[in-house]
Structure formats: C-alpha cells, structure tokens
Amino acid sequence: xxxxxxxxxLSLAELEAAxxxxxxxxxxxxxLVENKSGVLTRIAGxxxxxxxxxxxxxVGPTDDDQVSRVTLTVDGALHPIDQxxxxxxxxxxxxxxxxxxxxxxxxxxxxxxKVAADGVQRGELMQIAEIFRGKVVDxxxxxVIIEVTGTTxxxxxxxxxxxxxxxxxxxxxxxxxxxRGRSET
Amino acid sequence: MRAVDAVMECLKAEGVDVVxxxxxxxxxxxxxxxxxxGIRHILVRxxxxxxxxxxxxxxxxxxxxxxFATSGPGATNLITPICDAMMDSVPVVFITGxxxxxxxxxxxxxxxxxIGITMPVVKHSFMIQSPQEIPRAIHEAFHIARTGRxxxxxxxxxxxxxxxxxxYEPVTDVHLPGYQPRVEGNQKQVRQAAKALAAAQRPVIYxxxxxxxxxxxxxxxxxxxxxxxxxxxxxMGLGAFPAPHDQWLGMLGMHGTRAANxxxxxxxxxxAIGARFDDRITGKLSEFAPRAKFIHIDVxxxxxxxxxxxxxxxxxxxxxxxxxxxIEYRAIGADPARLAAxxxxxxxxxxxxxLGYEDSxxxxxxxxxxxxxxxxxxxxxxxxxxxxxxxxxxxxxxxxFPAPRxxxxxxxxxxxxxxxxxxxxxxxxxxxQLVCCIAGDGSVQMxxxxxxxxxxxxxxxxxxxxxxxxxxxxxxxxELFWDGKYSHVxxxxxxxxxxxxxxYGATGLRFEDKATLVEDMKRAIATDxxxxxxxxxxxxxxxxxxxxxxxxAREMVG
Numbered sequence: 201x202x203x204x205x206x207x208x209x210l211s212l213a214e215l216e217a218a219x220x221x222x223x224x225x226x227x228x229x230x231x232l233v234e235n236k237s238g239v240l241t242r243i244a245g246x247x248x249x250x251x252x253x254x255x256x257x258x259v260g261p262t263d264d265d266q267v268s269r270v271t272l273t274v275d276g277a278l279h280p281i282d283q284x285x286x287x288x289x290x291x292x293x294x295x296x297x298x299x300x301x302x303x304x305x306x307x308x309x310x311x312x313x314k315v316a317a318d319g320v321q322r323g324e325l326m327q328i329a330e331i332f333r334g335k336v337v338d339x340x341x342x343x344v345i346i347e348v349t350g351t352t353x354x355x356x357x358x359x360x361x362x363x364x365x366x367x368x369x370x371x372x373x374x375x376x377x378x379x380r381g382r383s384e385t
Numbered sequence: 386m387r388a389v390d391a392v393m394e395c396l397k398a399e400g401v402d403v404v405x406x407x408x409x410x411x412x413x414x415x416x417x418x419x420x421x422x423g424i425r426h427i428l429v430r431x432x433x434x435x436x437x438x439x440x441x442x443x444x445x446x447x448x449x450x451x452x453f454a455t456s457g458p459g460a461t462n463l464i465t466p467i468c469d470a471m472m473d474s475v476p477v478v479f480i481t482g483x484x485x486x487x488x489x490x491x492x493x494x495x496x497x498x499x500i501g502i503t504m505p506v507v508k509h510s511f512m513i514q515s516p517q518e519i520p521r522a523i524h525e526a527f528h529i530a531r532t533g534r535x536x537x538x539x540x541x542x543x544x545x546x547x548x549x550x551x552x553y554e555p556v557t558d559v560h561l562p563g564y565q566p567r568v569e570g571n572q573k574q575v576r577q578a579a580k581a582l583a584a585a586q587r588p589v590i591y592x593x594x595x596x597x598x599x600x601x602x603x604x605x606x607x608x609x610x611x612x613x614x615x616x617x618x619x620x621m622g623l624g625a626f627p628a629p630h631d632q633w634l635g636m637l638g639m640h641g642t643r644a645a646n647x648x649x650x651x652x653x654x655x656x657a658i659g660a661r662f663d664d665r666i667t668g669k670l671s672e673f674a675p676r677a678k679f680i681h682i683d684v685x686x687x688x689x690x691x692x693x694x695x696x697x698x699x700x701x702x703x704x705x706x707x708x709x710x711x712i713e714y715r716a717i718g719a720d721p722a723r724l725a726a727x728x729x730x731x732x733x734x735x736x737x738x739x740l741g742y743e744d745s746x747x748x749x750x751x752x753x754x755x756x757x758x759x760x761x762x763x764x765x766x767x768x769x770x771x772x773x774x775x776x777x778x779x780x781x782x783x784x785x786f787p788a789p790r791x792x793x794x795x796x797x798x799x800x801x802x803x804x805x806x807x808x809x810x811x812x813x814x815x816x817x818q819l820v821c822c823i824a825g826d827g828s829v830q831m832x833x834x835x836x837x838x839x840x841x842x843x844x845x846x847x848x849x850x851x852x853x854x855x856x857x858x859x860x861x862x863x864e865l866f867w868d869g870k871y872s873h874v875x876x877x878x879x880x881x882x883x884x885x886x887x888x889y890g891a892t893g894l895r896f897e898d899k900a901t902l903v904e905d906m907k908r909a910i911a912t913d914x915x916x917x918x919x920x921x922x923x924x925x926x927x928x929x930x931x932x933x934x935x936x937x938a939r940e941m942v943g
Binding site for chain 1: 509529562685
C-alpha cells in the first residue's frame with residue numbers, strides 16, 4: 201500500500217493520512233537572512249516543497265541594512281520542526297535561526313478591524329476597543345476602523361468580541377517576536 | 386576588461402579545464418570570450434547532454450564540472466541535469482545566459498525565469514545584477530558546489546551585463562556568512578560511536594555516495610578492516626569498498642543481495658556513512674532494521690534523523706570522521722572474536738543466496754552474462770556509466786567495482802539518458818582510462834545525439850546497449866505487479882543502432898552470440914573513437930533479487 205508502483209488502489213482516507221501533518225505547539229521561528237533578492241522565495245519555496253504550512257510570515261529590516269529578519273509561525277511537532285530548521289540552515293542566505301520559546305519571548309502582531317457601526321453601537325465598540333487598548337483610527341457614519349496590537353490570543357479575543365457587530369474586514373500583520381533579556385534574538 | 390573575459394579568468398583560476406555547452410543569443414558575449422580565452426569548450430548537441438557530461442566529468446574526477454547554456458530553452462534543457470546533480474550531490478556549476486536587464490519580466494524572446502525555475506533543485510544560485518558582481522559570484526559558486534555536501538550551483542548572467550567593462554581583480558576569498566559546512570565531526574560523538582561499535586555483536590557498515598564524494602574510500606577500508614566489520618554499499622557508494630572482498634556483502638536495497646539486506650535486518654548496530662536511508666534502501670520504513678541502533682555520519686545535518694532516527698549522530702564528512710573513528714576504535718582494542726557468530730550467520734546467507742541467474746542453453750545472451758562479459762573484457766578496470774532501469778541494476782550487481790569513481794550512474798533522480806553523455810564527460814576528465822557505458826535501449830536515445838559530439842571530438846567512449854526491445858524495468862513491474870498486462874513498454878527493433886552509430890560518425894556493431902561476446906567486446910574496446918554496440922539480450926528477464934516496493938527486507942523475492 202502507499203507505493204505508487206503497485207496495483208493496489210488507495211482509499212481517500214489513506215491518501216489523507218499520508219499527507220496529513222503532525223501538529224504540535226505553535227513554533228515561532230526567527231530567521232536572520234542576508235538582504236538579497238530572492239531570499240524570501242527560497243524560504244517560502246522550501247516550506248512548500250517539504251510540505252509545511254506557514255501560519256504567518258513577516259519580513260522586515262533590522263538595525264543592519266545588510267540583514268533582514270523573517271519571523272514565521274508554523275504548527276508542527278518537534279521532529280518536523282527540527283527537520284525544517286535544518287533544511288532552512290542549508291539555504292546559503294540564511295544566517296541564523298531561532299525557534300523561540302514562548303515563555304522567553306515577547307511576541308506582537310498588529311491588526312486592523314473594520315466594523316459596521318451606526319449610532320448606538322459605536323459607543324459600545326469604542327468601550328471594547330479601550331479595554332483591549334485598541335485605537336479607533338477611522339470613523340465614518342457606517343463603520344469604524346480599530347487598531348489593536350498584542351499577542352495572537354488577544355487579537356483573536358478582540359475579533360470574537362467585535363464579530364457580532366458585523367466585521368466587514370480584518371487585516372493582520374502576523375507576529376514579530378523578540379527574545380527577553382539582554383541577549384540578541 | 387569585459388565581464389565575459391573575467392568569466393574566463395575566473396574559470397582558469399578555479400582550475401577548470403573543460404566546459405560543456407551550447408551557445409545562443411543571450412550568451413553570445415560569453416562565447417566570444419571562449420575564442421582565445423584559454424578554456425577548452427566541448428560543443429554538445431543538447432544542453433541536457435552538456436549538463437550530464439559535466440556531471441560525469443565531476444563524478445569521475447572529483448573536480449567541479451561546468452556546463453553553459455543560453456537563456457530560455459537553453460536553460461530549461463538543463464533542468465534535468467541540475468536536478469540530477471542535486472539528488473546525487475554532484476558538484477557542477479551551471480552558467481546560463483539571460484535576456485538583457487531591460488527585457489527582464491517582459492516575456493522577452495527566449496526569456497525564462499531560470500533562477501525561479503531552478504530554485505528548488507539547486508544548492509544555491511546567483512542572479513547577476515551588476516557586472517562587477519560576476520567574478521565573486523562565480524568564485525563563490527565553485528566554493529559552494531565543491532564544499533560541504535556537494536551540489537549544483539547556477540549563475541544567471543543577463544546579456545547586457547556580460548558585455549560590460551569591469552575592473553577585474555582575482556577573488557581569493559569567499560564572503561558567505563550563512564554557509565559554514567562542518568566537516569570535522571565531534572570528537573565526543575566519535576568516541577561514543579567507537580564504544581558502540583566495540584560493544585556490538587551484529588554490526589554492519591552501510592556506506593553511501595558520501596564516502597565517494599569525500600574521497601574517503603581508503604578511510605572506509607581502514608576502518609572496516611580495523612575489525613571484521615561487514616560492509617555494504619548503496620548504489621551510489623559502489624566502489625567505495627572494493628569488490629570482491631571477504632568483508633563485502635554486496636549492494637543493499639531493493640535489488641541488493643540477500644546477505645546485505647538480511648544483515649541489515651538482523652543487525653544490532655548500523656553505522657551509516659554518507660548515506661541517506663532512501664526508500665530504495667529501507668523498503669517499509671516501520672520494519673527497517675528493527676533491532677538496530679544507528680550511528681549516522683553525514684556532512685549534511687539535515688540528513689541525520691530525516692528518515693530514520695539516529696542514536697549517535699555525527700555531522701562531518703566521511704574522510705575526517707573515519708580518520709578519527711579508526712583511532713578511537715583501535716584505542717579500545719575490541720575483541721574480534723565476538724563477531725564470529727555473526728559471520729557464521731552471514732556466511733550462511735552468502736552460501737545459500739549467491740547472486741545468480743539461469744544461463745541460456747544456446748547462443749542467447751542473458752543480460753547478467755553481458756555485464757560479466759564486459760567485466761572480463763575490461764579486466765574489471767573500466768569506468769562504467771549507465772542509464773536507469775534493469776541494465777543499471779544488473780551492472781551494479783555483476784560488475785564488481787574495485788575502486789571509487791568507477792561507477793557513474795543516476796541514483797536519486799533516476800534519469801534515463803544519463804549514461805552516454807556522462808561517459809563522454811568522464812572520458813574527457815580521465816583520458817587515460819577506458820570509459821564504457823552500459824546503456825538501456827529505452828534510455829540511450831534520450832541523449833544519443835551526443836554521439837555526434839564524441840565523433841567530432843574523438844571521445845572514445847564504448848557504449849554497450851543492453852537491448853531487449855523493452856522499457857525493461859517498467860515491463861518487469863507490469864509483469865509482477867500489474868497482472869502481466871503490458872502497457873506501452875515494447876520499443877521493438879527501432880532504431881537500427883548500427884546505422885545510427887554510423888550516421889553519427891561513430892562505429893556501430895551488433896553482438897548476438899554468447900560464445901564470442903567477450904572477444905567481440907574486446908574488439909569493440911580496441912576500436913578507435915566512439916563505438917556504439919547493439920547487444921541483443923534475452924527479451925523478458927527480470928532483475929532479481931528484489932524487495933517488492935514498500936515491503937521489508939525479509940520479503941525479498943527471486
């Protein structure tokens with residue numbers, strides 16, 4: 201079974217089992233890369249061909265203009281993560297990879313919510329935003345845009361709160377993460 | 386000087402003595418620089434032939450092979466050799482022309498996104514954005530291709546940049562902060578491995594292409610004979626340990642010997658060196674070597690515990706690690722007598738299940754006999770290349786390779802049409818050695834055009850087509866696993882290989898008689914220039930023994 205050369209037919213369930221990924225805790229990989237063209241494609245391509253899903257991915261400059269930082273979150277049990285970091289290390293432009301421990305990491309993402317709000321609802325929404333330390337950044341007669349920064353959990357909690365009002369659109373940056381303490385991430 | 390002249394200077398500085406390539410619009414400037422540039426260039430008839438020739442050259446010599454192609458279709462024709470070099474860790478630098486920068490992204494004539502298309506199958510690639518980058522990129526490409534786990538590196542040069550004037554200064558350093566292969570091997574881990582080996586009752590050394598790549602064959606022999614360790618090699622590792630040898634079990638894997646596969650199955654400790662536990666080795670992973678602990682030595686950390694978890698991982702190249710391991714192992718002074726029972730068991734398998742076949746009662750040439758005849762005709766001393774299929778497995782089984790870099794084939798990717806151009810590259814790299822290709826009739830035509838290259842340049846390869854008029858391995862699988870229903874595997878008697886050879890300006894011969902085959906082969910080998918021989922063999926013969934796909938070593942048949 202499972203071998204493409206043999207005659208036995210495969211059931212859909214078997215196919216699914218063969219392609220399903222082990223899931224474990226969320227991993228935040230912080231990757232320092234040389235700031236060269238095509239680096240992001242190499243990383244994304246590696247994930248695609250090795251069969252790993254990227255949950256979120258952010259790229260941005262660092263204090264050194266030769267170097268960029270990619271922060272990506274993936275779902276996976278320890279073994280495949282080990283394989284992914286080893287494969288990432290093989291990319292010539294990848295300088296350093298850290299699989300950040302949640303307890304030793306400050307992680308943030310930014311989200312923008314466009315919520316339907318006429319009249320009475322607007323006040324209530326603004327109260328909720330305040331509780332989440334969000335900011336109202338745009339108001340029109342029919343909608344407000346609220347900016348929220350925080351951990352993924354907080355963003356998701358806020359989403360749950362405003363959804364009943366009529367969530368028109370939501371945009372999230374994906375997490376960036378920095379290690380706690382004096383040492384560099 | 387012009388950037389393209391700097392390219393020639395870089396190649397010379399890297400010690401390149403030959404380039405395989407084919408010119409086109411986008412690399413016209415480069416080809417202008419070849420005239421009087423001091424680099425030998427072999428004009429191939431198809432870029433894939435050039436790519437495989439560069440691989441054959443690299444595998445035979447241990448040096449970096451080089452292939453050139455133009456943009457668009459020239460570059461896309463290189464995809465198969467690039468992927469092949471990636472799978473088998475072959476150091477090759479590919480230099481492609483690209484449309485001029487102002488045309489990039491506009492679907493210009495003969496534009497293809499070469500960097501994008503090749504990205505999943507290169508060790509690294511360089512898209513040249515300024516002509517001044519060219520010398521460093523080429524230098525770093527060679528460094529990356531040959532160090533660590535070797536592999537293909539591509540440099541894509543837009544036509545306008547290659548024509549630019551630059552200040553050329555020889556590059557002597559590399560600046561690759563993200564690339565520092567570890568070759569030494571951790572001393573503590575090596576000591577652990579030595580201890581485990583000394584304690585093992587049923588050890589097996591499982592060596593792969595990494596031993597050949599690291600030029601570690603001598604180290605392997607020294608280590609294996611520092612005790613009486615049984616040794617098996619993968620398809621890619623053949624020759625790393627000399628065959629025959631009283632510690633040699635034969636090749637392992639799908640068409641390996643029973644002695645090798647059963648030894649792996651019953652081993653209590655497997656020492657993998659430069660091998661990657663491919664599915665053709667392990668068969669059913671959950672039942673692979675169920676009693677064994679694993680030492681895994683590999684220069685590529687990502688190979689360790691990828692398929693089979695290693696108990697003692699050692700990141701380092703085979704040469705460095707084996708040198709340390711021998712010292713550590715000798716220091717322990719293990720008792721070789723502990724392996725006596727294990728050898729009795731192994732000898733039992735060897736006696737009961739030798740490689741063999743039923744010979745024909747008449748003049749008919751059995752394919753296995755053909756390989757044995759070539760061994761005899763060449764004194765076992767030829768460099769042998771092959772295509773992919775039954776003939777490849779028979780060549781691996783029956784041509785006992787006494788030294789590394791004598792067996793050149795496409796293992797990982799399994800590229801049909803690899804053998805003939807690879808032989809061409811090997812012959813150019815090793816002009817003093819006899820280079821033969823055992824080709825399949827299904828495979829050989831995929832790059833038969835390179836016979837013209839061989840004829841034009843008097844490259845004296847001797848190609849022996851094992852002609853059964855079938856895509857033999859596919860036919861075998863249809864016979865065994867698909868109820869004997871043959872679907873599109875009969876290639877008939879086309880083409881007439883003797884006429885084909887003659888049309889290309891090579892010598893064409895046809896052998897059909899077992900009784901005179903060895904002498905006939907000697908005659909073919911003694912013929913000047915390239916020779917293509919149509920050897921008619923038994924039409925329906927199966928490659929045995931065999932572990933049916935996805936099964937355990939215990940399930941070997943035939």
